[in-house]
Amino acid sequence: MQESAExxxxxxxxxxxxxxxxxxxxxxxxxxxxxxxxxAEPPPPPPDQNNGNNGNHKPGGGIAHGKA
Amino acid sequence: MNAVSRSTTAPASRGVQTIRFFARFTRGQRWEHGLLILSFIVLFLTGIVQKYRNEQWSQDILSTPDRLLLVQTIHHIAALVLTLEVLYHLIRAIVLLARRKMSPALFPTLKDVRDAGQMLKYLLFLSNQKPRFGKYNFEQKVTYWFLFFGIGIMVVTGFILWFPVQVTSVVSGGIVPAAKLAHSTEAIVAGIFVLIWHFYHVHLERLNLSIFTGRLNEDDMRQYHSAEFERLTGEPARPETRDQGGQS
Known part of the structure; x- marks a missing residue:
């Protein structure tokens, strides 16, 4: 193909x-x-934000935990 | 689908350590990416030999008509694989849109424009604060949409070059040389884009294998997708600043 000289x-x-x-x-x-x-808009953050429970809660917004 | 999973290890000296992982890509998305890698590499290698046919290295490879036919056949088979993958991707997206289930995560917004400006400031040492990203940052959206349009151009022009007689029975014959120029130039642009932009972001900036594993660990989520981490967990991500040594 002929190359252009730009x-x-x-x-x-x-x-x-x-x-x-x-x-x-x-x-x-x-x-x-x-x-x-x-x-769809993403669900809003869960209401217990910043309460310092070290993640030992079930996060809101339809999220579940599972063993890897 | 679980967005967060846990992996527990128990080192003898420090007790139990929990590592959280966040779901990022489905199995189907990972298969799509695998097919894209495979077809893209084959198409690029078999295409570049045909594009530079005047070069000695190309003439060495395509030294006989049989070899040329073989390379073209491999190119066409890979093109069919890519076309099927593109059709699956588009049909799935249309179905999700029709069902109002399409995630907005990949669609660019004005926040991405602001994030790009903030990142530029950060890289020029005009700000200490990195932008806070959601599930996909502006760099990842650029990658997706650049290749989305690039592959679209190459699929359409590729079929014009594959079936020129049928196409020119419907439209003007000038479309064939135009398609040839667009097809080969876009392929070079896409190859350069993947090698420089995509490889830098997933291999050099950080090793990001989440498209193969389907998940991202908590540290990476906190550092690179802090807004998404906070949305999913409700915990503060402690966004990184330059003062904390945060050059990623």
């Missing part, structure tokens, strides 16, 4: 644009999906 600066800028454009697009898509209620 300057490295242009190539670097194109690479940066290639990285940023999908993210900007997904920011918009993400906003729309949240507005439409299609993606």
């Amino acid at each position: 300057s490295p600066i242009i190539v670097a800028l194109l690479f940066a644009v290639r990285c940023i454009v999908p993210l900007l697009l997904m920011l918009g898509v993400s906003y729309l999906l949240r507005r439409l209620g299609l993606i």
Whole structure:
């Protein structure tokens, strides 16, 4: 294939644009999906936050413990 | 699914020590990543030989028509594996969206933009505080969405190059050279991106094998995903600052 003789600066800028454009697009898509209620928000933190019980409790938000 | 699991060890001198692990990837996600690694490597190696056909090393490998046919066949088989994996990934995502069960963790938000700015400040010594990340940080979201679009481009253009006669019976013939340029250039970009960006974040910055084990230990959760740790446990993560020696 015939390689184009572009300057490295242009190539670097194109690479940066290639990285940023999908993210900007997904920011918009993400906003729309949240507005439409299609993606679920994470559950809020459990109410016993910062009570210093050394983790010997069952965390809230539907989380369970299990033996590894 | 259990988000937190415990592993208990009992060293003779120090009593019982409990290590908590946090579920991060399902078995299906780990299989998908494995298939992606395998197909990506095969496609890259068999594709780069065809892209640089004017080079001596490429001509040595593709020295006979049989060898060229073999390389192309391997490329096409790996492409089919990747296409099936992409279809599974997309269909699963659509089903989860339709059922309102899609997790928002991978979708970028304005917080990710602020996190990137805060991380830049931290790296330039303008701030002592690292940003606090949820389940996926902005670097991981960049990785996912970069490759999501990159693989999409390569799958579409790859099929145009594979079936040019059928495609040009529907659309203009100019699409074939355009697809060839996009396919091979995007492959190089994706290869560089994985080698530099992805390998740095999962091997050099820290050895993160959670995509293979499916879980992350408590120390890593506290340090690299402090907001998610606090959301899951309700305990403070004690976020790291530069003053505490926190250069990861």
